[in-house]
Amino acid sequence: RFYQVPSFGQSTICSFSHNILEMKKLAARDFEDILQCCIPCVEGLLPLADLLYLSMYWHALTKLHMHTDSSLAEFRLVTTSQM
Structure with missing residues (x-):
């Protein structure tokens, strides 16, 4: 595809x-x-789409040039989130 x-x-x-x-x-x-x-x-494969969304969100957070306490907390939350 x-x-x-x-x-x-x-x-x-x-x-x-x-x-x-x-x-x-x-x-x-x-x-x-x-x-x-x-x-x-991968339209129609819901669990995989959720994982891809988290991967893209994590990727966007890693592209930040300067991290604050709140962005690091969000990074930890996304990294350890359970599906």
Whole structure:
């Protein structure tokens, strides 16, 4: 299903190969593209969608340049949340 996701912009989201599991030597931007495009690709698989949401939320928290006590508390909450 990832192969059916169209590319977006010149350098925003590149097109995926036929089999995403066989992609080798992934860069950080590749992981980010996979996270951004994976929810439509796994539509209907609710438990997996919840896990993907938490992964994207965790990824967004890690991209903050400066952490405060409240952001660190939120980071701990997301990291230890039970599904």
